[in-house]
Amino acid sequence: MKKIAFFPGSFDPFTKGHADIVERGLSLFDEIIIGIGTNTNKKRYFEIDVIEREIKGAFANDPRIKIVHYDDLTASVAKKYGAQFILRGLRNTTDFEYENTISQVNRQLAKDLGTVFLITAPELAPISSTIVRELHKFGADITPYIPYKIE
Ligand code: ADP
Numbered sequence: 001m002k003k004i005a006f007f008p009g010s011f012d013p014f015t016k017g018h019a020d021i022v023e024r025g026l027s028l029f030d031e032i033i034i035g036i037g038t039n040t041n042k043k044r045y046f047e048i049d050v051i052e053r054e055i056k057g058a059f060a061n062d063p064r065i066k067i068v069h070y071d072d073l074t075a076s077v078a079k080k081y082g083a084q085f086i087l088r089g090l091r092n093t094t095d096f097e098y099e100n101t102i103s104q105v106n107r108q109l110a111k112d113l114g115t116v117f118l119i120t121a122p123e124l125a126p127i128s129s130t131i132v133r134e135l136h137k138f139g140a141d142i143t144p145y146i147p148y149k150i151e
Helices: 016-025 048-058 074-080 093-109 129-137
Strands: 004-009 031-037 065-070 085-090 114-119
Touching (some): 016 031, 031 074, 065 074, 085 093
Parallel strands (some): 004 031, 004 085
């Protein structure tokens, strides 16, 4: 059976840290679906269409990677796309506390949906979407942190 992982996130923006999780995830899974969550309570900084287009461009050469956006429960969407696993990255213990709870809730929502965590590469651990947004807001160059170019 094809092993499919759903990699959910806000990706506001998608960073080199996220890209690294996807690339390393490909040694474990046959297909990875990157799901951009459109959380209606959270106002985005980067437009979803722009991020979706740029992620598609960054992975255009790899048919094992698909990109979708969604506004629903992550567990339901993962099942809808036939994923048996959710893929997430862990940078530190703060991520762990949060991710641990979320993964347990997802397990309750969908019994056969496991979460696989990959520990961040040390050189990418300081990168967060929050910091990249902040740098962009004040005019700093964000190209070292993202795997594509953005206006
Ligand atoms: P969310 O809003 O759902 O937390 P994010 O877009 O911030 O989504 O992150 C999505 C996933 O990527 C999370 O599992 C997060 O821990 C992970 N992640 C974020 N930054 C990095 C990084 N620099 N290296 C590895 N994983 C990361």
